[in-house]
Amino acid sequence: MALKNMHNRQAILDTIVYIGSFFLFWEWLRPLEQITDTADIFIFVLYTAFCFFLSYMQLKWWIGSPLKLVGLLFILDGLFFYDPFLSKEWRIQFINEIQFNISAMMNQEWWEMTSIFRSLLFLILLWLMSYLLYYWFVVAKRVVFFVLLTFIYLTVIDTFTAYDGTYAIVRTFLISLIIVGLANFQRILMKEKIFRIPKDKYVSWIMPLVTVILLSSIIGYAAPKFSPQWPDPVPFIKSAAAGAGGEGSGSGIKKVGYGENDERLGGSFVQDETVVFHATVENGQYWKIETKDVYTGKGWVRSNDDEPFVDSTDGSIEMNDFSPVVETVSKNGELAFNPTEKLPKLAYPYGVSSVSANEPVAFYSYRQQSNEIYALNTEGDTTELIQYEVGFHEPTYSLKALREVDENADPEEVKEQYTQVPENLPERVQELALELTAEETNRYDKAKAIEDYLDSARFQYSTTGVAVPGEDEDYVDQFLFETQIGYCDNFSTSMVVLLRSLDIPARWVKGFAPGEEMDQLENGQRVYEVTNANAHSWVEVYFPEIGWVPFEPTKGFFNPTDFTSGLDLEELINNQEDKPDVPASNMEEPKEEEKEENSTAARNWSIDIDWKDVFVGASVLLIVGLILYVTRFKWLTWYKIKKYRKKADLETYVKEYKFLLALLAKKGLKLQSDQTLREFAIEVDKKLHTIEMRRLTSQYEKILYKKDPDETQWGKLTEHWETLINRILTNL
Numbered sequence: 239m240a241l242k243n244m245h246n247r248q249a250i251l252d253t254i255v256y257i258g259s260f261f262l263f264w265e266w267l268r269p270l271e272q273i274t275d276t277a278d279i280f281i282f283v284l285y286t287a288f289c290f291f292l293s294y295m296q297l298k299w300w301i302g303s304p305l306k307l308v309g310l311l312f313i314l315d316g317l318f319f320y321d322p323f324l325s326k327e328w329r330i331q332f333i334n335e336i337q338f339n340i341s342a343m344m345n346q347e348w349w350e351m352t353s354i355f356r357s358l359l360f361l362i363l364l365w366l367m368s369y370l371l372y373y374w375f376v377v378a379k380r381v382v383f384f385v386l387l388t389f390i391y392l393t394v395i396d397t398f399t400a401y402d403g404t405y406a407i408v409r410t411f412l413i414s415l416i417i418v419g420l421a422n423f424q425r426i427l428m429k430e431k432i433f434r435i436p437k438d439k440y441v442s443w444i445m446p447l448v449t450v451i452l453l454s455s456i457i458g459y460a461a462p463k464f465s466p467q468w469p470d471p472v473p474f475i476k477s478a479a480a481g482a483g484g485e486g487s488g489s490g491i492k493k494v495g496y497g498e499n500d501e502r503l504g505g506s507f508v509q510d511e512t513v514v515f516h517a518t519v520e521n522g523q524y525w526k527i528e529t530k531d532v533y534t535g536k537g538w539v540r541s542n543d544d545e546p547f548v549d550s551t552d553g554s555i556e557m558n559d560f561s562p563v564v565e566t567v568s569k570n571g572e573l574a575f576n577p578t579e580k581l582p583k584l585a586y587p588y589g590v591s592s593v594s595a596n597e598p599v600a601f602y603s604y605r606q607q608s609n610e611i612y613a614l615n616t617e618g619d620t621t622e623l624i625q626y627e628v629g630f631h632e633p634t635y636s637l638k639a640l641r642e643v644d645e646n647a648d649p650e651e652v653k654e655q656y657t658q659v660p661e662n663l664p665e666r667v668q669e670l671a672l673e674l675t676a677e678e679t680n681r682y683d684k685a686k687a688i689e690d691y692l693d694s695a696r697f698q699y700s701t702t703g704v705a706v707p708g709e710d711e712d713y714v715d716q717f718l719f720e721t722q723i724g725y726c727d728n729f730s731t732s733m734v735v736l737l738r739s740l741d742i743p744a745r746w747v748k749g750f751a752p753g754e755e756m757d758q759l760e761n762g763q764r765v766y767e768v769t770n771a772n773a774h775s776w777v778e779v780y781f782p783e784i785g786w787v788p789f790e791p792t793k794g795f796f797n798p799t800d801f802t803s804g805l806d807l808e809e810l811i812n813n814q815e816d817k818p819d820v821p822a823s824n825m826e827e828p829k830e831e832e833k834e835e836n837s838t839a840a841r842n843w844s845i846d847i848d849w850k851d852v853f854v855g856a857s858v859l860l861i862v863g864l865i866l867y868v869t870r871f872k873w874l875t876w877y878k879i880k881k882y883r884k885k886a887d888l889e890t891y892v893k894e895y896k897f898l899l900a901l902l903a904k905k906g907l908k909l910q911s912d913q914t915l916r917e918f919a920i921e922v923d924k925k926l927h928t929i930e931m932r933r934l935t936s937q938y939e940k941i942l943y944k945k946d947p948d949e950t951q952w953g954k955l956t957e958h959w960e961t962l963i964n965r966i967l968t969n970l
């Protein structure tokens with residue numbers, strides 16, 4: 239009987255200690271949401287609890303292992319798969335994922351590992367940890383080692399990452415005291431061969447342990463504490479080699495934002511959502527700050543720092559980035575800066591023509607080659623403005639004209655300055671450029687071919703894990719042929735160098751992306767919030783007779799510049815020549831008979847017009863147009879569904895997915911700049927109570943990143959797409 243009591247008591251204590259080990263391990267999982275890309279960590283916590291429970295039950299391996307395996311596959315199915323669980327299609331996709339990732343590991347292409355495979359490895363780790371902790375805590379009763387590891391892990395994570403481990407350390411302290419206390423309590427009972435504790439002695443046995451835990455906690459909370467003895471390393475790590483604005487050598491971890499030193503590009507950075515300015519403008523603009531023209535193999539510098547400035551006392555600006563033949567629309571906007579994030583140079587939209595500040599400014603000074611604009615005070619020093627208005631002529635480029643330019647008509651000074659590449663640029667860079675543009679016959683299509691190549695699934699956009707070229711490596715060559723992972727600087731620099739290797743003038747542009755739309759005013763203007771995370775670089779290509787045209791090669795970004803099929807180049811030039819008013823003295827007087835014919839024609843025209851019919855026809859057209867506009871998403875959806883059913887190719891799927899994103903945006907569910915597609919899909923499914931968005935997104939990601947979709951599932955994807963579209967139209 240005594241032996242039975244001892245076993246029962248030991249089982250109870252083992253259970254409490256093992257539960258404590260689970261809570262300790264939970265503390266290892268909590269930081270993952272903040273310091274990694276792991277989302278929905280509670281799913282993994284549930285699987286950990288499931289594995290801990292099965293390990294504690296000590297089932298036969300041929301029972302426990304299959305149960306854990308089924309649980310693992312079930313979680314993967316809920317996170318990544320859209321076919322029925324363990325169906326033939328499900329198994330085929332799972333096997334393909336395993337084969338692809340094993341191949342990537344064999345080739346040491348670790349960045350190619352997919353989310354499914356990484357999650358699989360993580361779940362297997364949780365499975366193994368349940369065995370390990372059961373052995374440590376229940377069998378070997380070695381609890382101190384894991385407790386010590388937990389404290390070390392939390393303190394390191396708290397010190398060197400953004401995770402706040404204050405409460406985690408308090409929780410770990412309390413759990414550890416309970417576990418260590420019970421383990422020692424159990425060891426004493428076994429050593430003293432006490433098989434049964436009298437019922438009236440329970441309190442006297444347990445109270446010392448409870449008292450020690452409570453007193454230790456109270457003293458630890460109330461005792462005076464030393465201030466930090468070392469400087470906080472996190473700000474240093476974030477700004478190493480970059481300062482607060484992205485300057486420096488390029489190695490280490492930088493803080494994203496606008497910086498002026500681009501001599502050494504590369505390396506990871508941390509996102510910074512600090513607001514830089516709010517822009518009030520009719521539609522989103524790329525906010526340009528400067529251009530650079532010399533690529534060194536490591537980064538960018540400016541060839542002509544002695545370029546003269548043009549001074550303007552009335553705020554008028556003439557950058558001459560594009561010629562008068564380009565069609566423009568006059569607009570205006572206003573920028574209001576965060577006082578702590580003011581810039582030394584002015585940010586402005588394409589076609590800037592004037593600047594007007596609400597602060598005292600003696601004059602503005604700008605450079606037409608580097609495109610920099612400064613505001614200066616009476617002493618000639620730079621003034622960092624908090625608020626100013628800009629007038630600009632928003633350009634619309636004619637695709638016909640761009641395709642018709644004479645590629646041999648570049649001005650000599652433009653060609654000399656903007657086709658420079660380093661002498662030691664690897665030959666395979668030019669070979670790639672020639673290969674990409676082999677079938678193109680004009681400058682625009684060559685530039686577009688390179689832009690599309692960089693926007694393909696071959697390359698991955700990321701702000702972490704970005705390489706820094708070594709002394710004997712070229713920044714562009716490394717990105718194009720080795721890593722194929724990076725952010726805007728990698729993509730934009732690579733496009734400029736590829737174009738220049740074909741003797742096409744191109745330059746590197748810095749500034750800010752449009753930002754996030756925050757509000758729409760009654761006058762039609764919109765308010766955009768631009769943060770440090772919107773700091774951006776892109777490309778401009780020179781076209782004779784037209785000027786500098788922006789291109790956007792960075793994956794996930796969209797060029798806000800307008801392009802239209804438009805007039806051909808000759809028509810644009812002729813129209814421009816006709817614009818100036820001709821003096822009356824130079825105009826030929828029409829002949830008398832021509833005057834009479836014109837007068838007669840005018841009279842006949844006025845007589846033939848039936849204004850009632852015109853009014854009725856215009857009213858009908860207006861009503862029809864209004865109906866079509868109000869119901870545009872319904873009939874456009876009907877058209878898209880018919881088109882979608884007839885085609886089953888990658889290009890069509892991508893277009894329809896983008897249409898889905900546009901429809902969601904119009905209905906109030908907009909993909910945010912700091913959201914991944916998967917996070918957005920989860921948000922949509924929660925809002926609409928569906929799973930279709932996640933399934934469609936899974937297939938879209940496979941197309942986008944691996945070019946290996948399962949086209950046998952096209953019919954099911956069509957059903958998911960139609961179901962989701964109908965739910966959006968009825969529920970939002």
